[in-house]
Amino acid sequence: MDxxxxxxxxxxxxxxxxxxxxxxxxILPALRLSVVLLCILLCALSRNAVFVVGILAAELxxxxxxxxxxxxxxxxxxxxxxxxxxxxxxxxxFLGHPRTMLTVTMKVTCxxxxxxxxxxxxDWKDVTGAFRSLHIPGIFTMTLxxxxxxxxLLGRLADAMLEAISLRTFDILKGRKRDRARYMTAGGxxxxxxxxxxxMATQTYEAMECRGYDGVYRSYEKHRFGWQDAVxxxxxxxxxxxxxxxxxxL
Amino acid sequence: xxxxxxxxxxxxxxxMTAAMVPVWAVSIKKVKDALPKDKIPKMGVGGSFSFxxxxxxxxxxxxxxxxxxxxxxxALLLGPWAACIxxxxxxxxxxxxxxxxxILAFGANCFNMAFVLPFVGYAVTHLIAPKFGTEExxxxxxxxxxxxxxxxxxxxxxxxAAIEFGxxxxxxxxxxxxxxYCPYGLGVAIPAMMIGHLxxxxxxxxxxxxxxxxxxxxxxxxxxxxxxxxxxxxxLKVFLGALILATPLGLLATGTAWGEWGxxxxxxxxxxxxxxxxxxxxxxxxxxxxYSVAGMPEWxxxxxxxxxxxxxxxxxxxxxxxxxxxxxxx
Amino acid sequence: xxxxxxLSYQYPDGNPALSDITYHFEAGKCYCLSGPNGCGKSTxxxxxxxxxxxxxxxxxxDGVDVTEKKMRDKAFAASLHRRIGYIMQNTEVQLFTRSVExxxxxxxxxxxxSDEEVVARVEKYISxxxxxxxxxxxxxxxxxxxxxxxxxxxxxxxDPPALIMDEPLNGLDEDGQQWVTDFxxxxxxxxxxxxxxxxxxxxxxxxxxxxxxxxxxxxxx
Numbered sequence: 001m002d003x004x005x006x007x008x009x010x011x012x013x014x015x016x017x018x019x020x021x022x023x024x025x026x027i028l029p030a031l032r033l034s035v036v037l038l039c040i041l042l043c044a045l046s047r048n049a050v051f052v053v054g055i056l057a058a059e060l061x062x063x064x065x066x067x068x069x070x071x072x073x074x075x076x077x078x079x080x081x082x083x084x085x086x087x088x089x090x091x092x093x094f095l096g097h098p099r100t101m102l103t104v105t106m107k108v109t110c111x112x113x114x115x116x117x118x119x120x121x122x123d124w125k126d127v128t129g130a131f132r133s134l135h136i137p138g139i140f141t142m143t144l145x146x147x148x149x150x151x152x153l154l155g156r157l158a159d160a161m162l163e164a165i166s167l168r169t170f171d172i173l174k175g176r177k178r179d180r181a182r183y184m185t186a187g188g189x190x191x192x193x194x195x196x197x198x199x200m201a202t203q204t205y206e207a208m209e210c211r212g213y214d215g216v217y218r219s220y221e222k223h224r225f226g227w228q229d230a231v232x233x234x235x236x237x238x239x240x241x242x243x244x245x246x247x248x249x250l
Numbered sequence: 251x252x253x254x255x256x257x258x259x260x261x262x263x264x265x266m267t268a269a270m271v272p273v274w275a276v277s278i279k280k281v282k283d284a285l286p287k288d289k290i291p292k293m294g295v296g297g298s299f300s301f302x303x304x305x306x307x308x309x310x311x312x313x314x315x316x317x318x319x320x321x322x323x324x325a326l327l328l329g330p331w332a333a334c335i336x337x338x339x340x341x342x343x344x345x346x347x348x349x350x351x352x353i354l355a356f357g358a359n360c361f362n363m364a365f366v367l368p369f370v371g372y373a374v375t376h377l378i379a380p381k382f383g384t385e386e387x388x389x390x391x392x393x394x395x396x397x398x399x400x401x402x403x404x405x406x407x408x409x410x411a412a413i414e415f416g417x418x419x420x421x422x423x424x425x426x427x428x429x430x431y432c433p434y435g436l437g438v439a440i441p442a443m444m445i446g447h448l449x450x451x452x453x454x455x456x457x458x459x460x461x462x463x464x465x466x467x468x469x470x471x472x473x474x475x476x477x478x479x480x481x482x483x484x485x486l487k488v489f490l491g492a493l494i495l496a497t498p499l500g501l502l503a504t505g506t507a508w509g510e511w512g513x514x515x516x517x518x519x520x521x522x523x524x525x526x527x528x529x530x531x532x533x534x535x536x537x538x539x540x541y542s543v544a545g546m547p548e549w550x551x552x553x554x555x556x557x558x559x560x561x562x563x564x565x566x567x568x569x570x571x572x573x574x575x576x577x578x579x580x
Numbered sequence: 581x582x583x584x585x586x587l588s589y590q591y592p593d594g595n596p597a598l599s600d601i602t603y604h605f606e607a608g609k610c611y612c613l614s615g616p617n618g619c620g621k622s623t624x625x626x627x628x629x630x631x632x633x634x635x636x637x638x639x640x641x642d643g644v645d646v647t648e649k650k651m652r653d654k655a656f657a658a659s660l661h662r663r664i665g666y667i668m669q670n671t672e673v674q675l676f677t678r679s680v681e682x683x684x685x686x687x688x689x690x691x692x693x694s695d696e697e698v699v700a701r702v703e704k705y706i707s708x709x710x711x712x713x714x715x716x717x718x719x720x721x722x723x724x725x726x727x728x729x730x731x732x733x734x735x736x737x738x739d740p741p742a743l744i745m746d747e748p749l750n751g752l753d754e755d756g757q758q759w760v761t762d763f764x765x766x767x768x769x770x771x772x773x774x775x776x777x778x779x780x781x782x783x784x785x786x787x788x789x790x791x792x793x794x795x796x797x798x799x800x801x
Contacts, residue, residue, distance in 0.1 A: 013721050036353075037353060040255055040353055044263075044354055071565055071569060091434075100431075107255070108255065111256060115345075115353060127347055129678070139281065139282070139335070140335065140338075143290060143294055146297070146676065147297035147301070149298075149720045150299075151301055154302060187461025187462060187464060191464075191469060192469070200673050203668070204291040204673050207675075208686075211690060211734070214654060
């Protein structure tokens with residue numbers, strides 16, 4: 001548990017600081033996200049492998065341009081869903097759907113890779129910010145931001161508690177007793193985290209109130225539609241055209 | 251239970267998302283009206299809590315582990331409407347930022363885990379313990395009710411997911427009869443999903459919910475657990491119930507036809523297209539080339555393989571360089 | 581500027597937190613408040629910010645009585661929050677937006693300032709507190725000192741005539757403490773009221789015009 005948690009927190013923190021060194025032109029996050037969504041949708045709709053393989057090729061090129069450390073990270077995260085899908089779909093080969101395994105696995109690979117790469121190029125703030133610019137109600141976007149924030153704050157707390165417990169735990173219990181002790185630990189850590197989180201939530205609300213919060217939340221970040229965005233937007237008709245061409249050729 | 255993309259057809263995903271839109275709209279309205287004023291931070295806490303819960307692998311008898319969703323817990327603490335928004339946001343972050351659960355399938359995942367799960371869990375708990383959280387004397391009963399509620403909630407969600415999987419092969423197949431998305435019919439999908447959730451995952455959800463409730467109760471008895479919200483009105487309950495039942499049925503109706511049930515069953519028994527599928531299935535080379543290049547100019551295939559090959563080589567070299575440097579392949 | 585008349589407060593369980601405090605805080609002065617844990621400093625600050633309300637006695641801000649009923653009026657609450665800035669002891673809970681910039685802009689938008697004015701003030705306070713390199717970072721990923729600076733920028737940008745700080749040196753290293761001390765000294769102007777709760781004797785001797793000691797009996801001495 002603690003390992004997964006720390007990896008997760010590490011990823012959030014890293015994503016918060018890594019953006020400064022990016023040489024890529026900043027594309028409007030909402031636009032970037034739309035293109036990703038469109039590609040995933042078209043892949044899902046495609047009845048022809050060429051389109052999916054084409055998207056996959058484009059993604060692999062983008063992947064190849066990343067530094068090795070990041071490639072390893074992306075591939076590591078890609079492996080699990082792909083292997084899982086292969087495993088799930090394996091029986092279908094013998095149930096009369098021989099192609100389904102390959103089609104679905106390939107499409108899953110493509111969709112997951114699209115998302116992972118999008119995440120490599122955007123940080124979580126871009127992603128949630130994209131929702132803001134799409135005029136999703138403020139209560140959603142604010143909850144999104146708060147969720148990320150509490151995830152880090154509570155994650156740190158839970159991690160510190162687990163560490164403190166590990167200092168006082170000696171692996172001598174066996175079987176039932178050990179399980180029982182573990183349930184109590186999990187309940188205690190989560191329960192304490194929960195109580196603290198409630199207090200923090202109340203205090204945060206008071207802090208918002210002290211700065212005059214009246215239920216409306218406006219964003220400071222503004223991103224103007226530049227020429228890079230216009231070029232990037234060309235990907236949309238391009239992808240659709242390629243899709244139609246591939247489907248027609250089938 | 252996080253459904254990845256391409257297990258469900260885009261049509262299914264759109265239908266599920268469409269079903270979620272009114273639920274989200276009502277949730278926002280309800281939350282704005284009903285929840286205490288510090289609602290947004292509390293929902294953020296709820297969302298991150300559900301997130302954290304999914305990371306706590308609880309050991310189960312027999313050496314296995316599993317994790318929880320926590321939707322019922324949040325529903326009991328903040329009310330089902332707030333739970334809907336909180337879990338939706340947790341799912342959205344997981345899909346977008348951590349690649350867990352599909353983006354197209356977001357609507358379907360929300361339907362199962364952010365809508366069905368908290369509402370069923372909340373309703374069952376309050377059915378068993380009508381005065382949930384209000385009196386000290388009913389503490390045990392409340393815990394049992396929350397346990398049963400969370401178990402029912404999780405399994406209801408799993409059942410919905412299973413049905414969504416199960417209707418795919420009935421509705422979406424290519425000309426050769428191969429399933430385009432999830433290939434397993436209801437007969438396979440329901441038992442496959444439910445066995446795990448009725449036993450392991452259900453148990454984890456119960457432990458997660460009860461452990462936290464019990465701890466909060468004993469460590470901070472002054473904390474008001476009862477969630478003061480006007481109870482869901484009867485017509486709304488009926489509407490929600492109908493929506494839950496109608497969505498998969500509606501999909502069937504708007505999809506190919508009711509008659510597909512018949513052919514699917516035939517297919518399952520192996521009389522229909524199965525022999526054809528079997529023939530294709532065991533000639534491995536037949537699968538890719540036939541499928542991918544059919545009807546396409548050859549040069550596209552060449553270019554694509556060249557591009558993929560080149561990209562893979564670069565990736566491989568970069569990874570090798572990483573190993574040589576002694577850097578850990580994170 | 582702030583007048584307390586026989587102010588008392590009891591927790592819902594009946595325990596007293598403040599008993600019969602009468603005091604007058606004047607604009608242009610810096611008050612340091614110290615006292616043992618649990619003497620009621622935090623409760624006093626909550627009351628001054630309109631988050632809790634006196635059980636008995638009254639709290640007047642610029643001569644106007646602040647009551648629970650009046651605080652329900654949005655316009656009144658807004659005017660109080662504009663006049664009093666509050667740096668919480670635990671800055672972690674006070675910063676809630678996605679980036680340092682947003683954090684500073686939050687209160688300014690709530691004040692209804694124009695976009696140009698918001699941008700101008702955000703830039704001014706980012707450079708004033710040396711947050712240039714952190715502007716796009718999320719507040720919850722910052723270090724303790726950086727968080728404190730962000731909170732200061734976010735509150736000061738709203739330009740409140742009264743500023744309340746709860747243990748501003750808490751959780752800071754020596755350099756951070758020195759920086760904050762100097763910064764608070766720089767905040768002293770002829771028309772600004774500063775109320776600082778602190779145990780730090782150096783800080784008190786550096787900045788205080790008046791020192792108030794709160795006793796275990798929840799009164800001022």
